[in-house]
Amino acid sequence: VKGNGRNNFRFFETSMNAATLRTISIQQGLRAGMEHDQFFLHYQPKFDCSGASIVGAEALLRWRHPELGLISPAEFIPVAEKSGQILALGQWVLEQVCREMRAWQDAGRSVAPIAVNLSQIQLRSPGLVEDILATKRRHGIAPDLLMFEITESAAMENADETRKTVDRLKAAGFALAIDDFGTGYSSLSHLQEFGVQQMKVDRAFIRTLAEENPQARSIVTAIIRLAHALEMEVVAEGVETPEQLRLLQELQCDQTQGYLLGRPMSGDDFSRLLNPDVTA
Ligand code: C2E
Ligand code: CA
Ligand code: CA
Ligand code: CA
Numbered sequence: 001v002k003g004n005g006r007n008n009f010r011f012f013e014t015s016m017n018a019a020t021l022r023t024i025s026i027q028q029g030l031r032a033g034m035e036h037d038q039f040f041l042h043y044q045p046k047f048d049c050s051g052a053s054i055v056g057a058e059a060l061l062r063w064r065h066p067e068l069g070l071i072s073p074a075e076f077i078p079v080a081e082k083s084g085q086i087l088a089l090g091q092w093v094l095e096q097v098c099r100e101m102r103a104w105q106d107a108g109r110s111v112a113p114i115a116v117n118l119s120q121i122q123l124r125s126p127g128l129v130e131d132i133l134a135t136k137r138r139h140g141i142a143p144d145l146l147m148f149e150i151t152e153s154a155a156m157e158n159a160d161e162t163r164k165t166v167d168r169l170k171a172a173g174f175a176l177a178i179d180d181f182g183t184g185y186s187s188l189s190h191l192q193e194f195g196v197q198q199m200k201v202d203r204a205f206i207r208t209l210a211e212e213n214p215q216a217r218s219i220v221t222a223i224i225r226l227a228h229a230l231e232m233e234v235v236a237e238g239v240e241t242p243e244q245l246r247l248l249q250e251l252q253c254d255q256t257q258g259y260l261l262g263r264p265m266s267g268d269d270f271s272r273l274l275n276p277d278v279t280a
Contacts, residue, residue, distance in 0.1 A: 022068070026076050029065055030085045034092060038064050041096055042264035043114065045273065046235060046257045049249050054274060056113040058149065058257065059097050060264050061089070081121050090122045091131060097146070098139035100267045109275045115147045115177060120154035124161060129168045143173030147197075150176060153184035155194065166194050177235065182223060192230055198255075199227040203238025206258070209247055217247065224251050 033039055043057040061073045080086040097114050104111050122128050136146060148169060155162045155178060166176055177198035178191070182205055201223050208216035220236075227234040236248050239258030248256060265273075272278065 023079060025068065026065075026071065026079045027083050027085075029068075030076070030080055030083070030089065033063055033065065034088060038066070039089070039092060039096075040064070041093065041100070041267060043267055043270040044257060044264040045262035045270065046115070046255050047261050048255060049253050051245055051256065051261050054112055054262075055255055056115060056147070057270055058115040059093060059117070061093055061117075077119065081119055084121070086119045086121045087125055090119060091135075093117075094132060094135050098135055098141045101141055101145060102139045104267075104271050107278075109271055109278060111145060111271075112274055113145050113147050113175070115149050117149045117179065118154075120151070120157065123150065123154060123165055124158065128165060129172070132169070132174075133172060144175070147175040147177060149179040149200065150196075151179045151184065152181050152186055156184050156186055156190060159187065159190045159193075163190070163193060166196060170195070178232075181227075182219075188226075197233060198235055199223075199230075199232045200235045200237050200257075201253075203258075206236050206238045206244055206248075207240075209244045210241075211243060211247070217251075220248075220253075221251055224253055228252070 029038075040062050042060045042062055044060055045054045046056045046058065047053065048055050061077070063071045063073070063076055065071050077086065077089075080089050094116055097116055101111050101114060118128075132146075136143065150162065150166070155166075169176060175198065176194075176196040177200050178186075178194070178196055179200050180202045181199045182202045201220065205216065205220055205223065209220055210216065224234050233254040235255040235257060236244075236253050237257050239245055239248065239256045239260050241260060244258075245256060245260060262273075
């Protein structure tokens with residue numbers, strides 16, 4: 001270490017600059033990305049707990065950046081939230097989901113409800129509900145074919161405001177889910193007041209779920225009981241092993257999502273999965 005202090009410092013400085021530069025190029029690239037069709041959606045199926053039938057899917061945003069390649073939404077969504085561009089991006093996601101569903105329906109295929117993730121910035125945007133209603137109307141999409149996922153931390157951080165938006169979305173006929181449950185700090189009274197249909201148990205709890213981990217099992221049991229006591233359906237995210245699926249079935253989980261049964265896939269692949277008899 002001796003004598004290397006200066007070099008270490010320079011290395012640190014350089015790598016910090018690289019990270020900052022990446023953030024800047026992401027931020028500046030977002031607008032061009034929207035203009036040049038660099039964004040697309042993947043759909044990850046949701047299954048009933050037997051794992052036998054598809055009950056819907058979640059739309060997940062993807063960005064193929066011309067220089068940086070495929071960038072994870074976990075990286076670019078926070079940047080877009082900071083710059084406010086998440087509003088345009090979120091509107092694009094909704095538009096694209098409705099457009100694809102319209103095309104599937106026009107082709108005579110059966111469709112299933114698609115869940116769209118809403119950022120906390122969108123939740124606080126006064127025009128959100130009107131934009132959603134106008135978009136689904138423009139594409140002729142029935143409200144029971146769209147649902148929305150709101151993270152637990154976004155919902156609880158601004159509970160009173162969120163509740164008004166949730167009420168209006170519910171009144172319009174949309175189902176809602178509390179996403180990443182267990183990673184935020186829920187007030188049980190807020191949770192009860194929201195009265196949303198689904199609770200998605202965060203992957204962190206499913207990852208440790210195994211026969212020989214009684215503590216993880218107890219936690220998931222408690223979460224499922226809590227959800228059911230609040231008359232919510234429970235969706236387990238990140239189910240990767242047959243053992244996790246079996247334990248979730250034992251614990252009366254309602255739906256599952258994860259690499260075991262279905263990875264995020266193109267809209268075309270999802271539509272084929274739903275319509276196995278359709279050729280072409
Ligand atoms: P999320 O809403 O919790 O989505 C679940 C994430 O877990 C997705 O990552 C999905 O691909 C991944 N996943 C699903 N099953 C498994 C599994 O079995 N194992 C593992 N290891 N991972 C699994 P993805 O697509 O990278 O998205 C990351 C996050 O980015 C999402 O987390 C969500 O918070 C955000 N995001 C994605 N699309 C949108 C969007 O359109 N709008 C907003 N606001 N956020 C989005
Ligand atoms: Ca989600
Ligand atoms: Ca989640
Ligand atoms: Ca998450």
